[in-house]
Amino acid sequence: MRICLLTSRPGHPVLAAMTALLTPRHEVESIDPESQSDGSTGDPAAPGPLADVYLLKARTPRALALAGSFEERGIPVLNSAAATALCQDRTEMAGLARRAGLPFADTRTVVSLAGLADERDLPYPLVVKSRHSRRHDLVTRVDNAARLRALRSDWAQEPVVVQEFSANSGWDHKLWVIDGQVFAALRRSELAEGERGPTLPLELGELPHGWQDLARTVGSVFALEVYGVDVIDAGDGTPLIVDINAFPGIRGQKGAPEALAALALRAARRSGRRAR
Template sequence: MRICLITPRPDHPVLAATTALLTPRHRIESMDPETEGDGAPGDPAVPGPLADVYLLKARTPRALALARSFEERGAPVLNSAAATELCQDRTAMAGLARRAGLPFAATRTVASLAELADERDLPYPLVVKSRHSRRHDLVTRVDNVAQLRALCSRWAREPVVVQEFIANSGWDHKLWAIDGRIFAALRRSELAEGGRGPTLPLELGDLPHGWQDLVRTVGSVYALDVYGVDVIDAGDGTPLIVDINAFPGIRGQRGAPEALAALALRVARRP
């Protein structure tokens, strides 16, 4: 089989380990979406024969355009360009969750942070996030109007989503899925006092009842095969989804490279 990684970082730990598992019997290639193709952002066509499957671990506009070009030619891409793009728009993400009945944090969209700062009687504390998920985007807790206005010095024009801050332990449950297999860890929330802390192992048996099924339902709703779901315990084991990510890092999870390798081969062999 010929398997191609769409990523600027084929040395990422999960991808590197997956490549090592597949290399003895299969041909593994990688392409950096920012340098492949004809250089046109909207038409990054790459000529030549298609791979049997593409793994999309990138989410820039060129990466998505490249993935779509392969899909249009009939090649399978994990995750699809459409599913990956959906997870970058927090407004669309929340809307789909609401329609599907998922326990997603109540979310409203504001055209800019400056417009939000002009609103009166906001119910602090708030969670404010960039509408469009990307590296180094805005994700923060805001406790008062002074903090909100201070953020405007950098982010005034940023389209944002606003969520109520739900009191919790300060730990995010990082739940990942690869083709229905669940992995889990605890990570100190970036919204907690002191900021993001270490990631700690978490046995699946320690998850509240129903959480694994919830993660699998997310995959079905969002048409994702490799994804992450950030969940907080809103009290007595009640889950509240605060974010969904297409093809996250899944670092340090025993069995993750094996699951990803098996998924790639299963899809590549699909007639």
């Protein structure tokens, strides 16, 4: 089977470990989407023979366009370009999650941070995030109007989403899912004071009842096969979803590379049967 990674970082630990498992019986290669055409020709696809499956571990516009070009040729992409793009828009993400009945933080969208700063009687503390998820985006807790005004110097025109801050332990439960198999860890929230520190292992048996099923349901709702769900305990084991990520890092999780390799091969075999 021919498996192709769409990423600028093929040496990422989980990808490198998966590649080691698959070779030499299978061919594993990578394409850096940022090195491909900018799409001005109307065809962003990379040259050369097609792979049996593509793993989309990139979220840039070029990466999504490249993945979409392979999907148009009938080749499976994990996760799909559409599902990956949906997780980049926090407004669309929250809307879909809440329509599906998932316990997602109540979210509203504001055209710009400057517009939010002009509002009166805001229910502080707030969580303010860039609407469009990307590296080095805005994610912060805002406790008062002075802090909000201070953000205007760098983020005035940034489209944002706003959530009321929910009191919690300051720890995010990182739930990762690969083809229905759940992995878990704890990490200090980026909204908590002080350094975030390392990600701590968490046995599945330590999760509150129903959280594993909740994580799997997210995949069904968002059409994701490799994804992460950030959950906080809002009290007495009540889950509150604060973020959903397509193809996260899943570092240091025993069994994750094996699960990813098995998923890739199964998708590649399905692709081969369709071609025949």
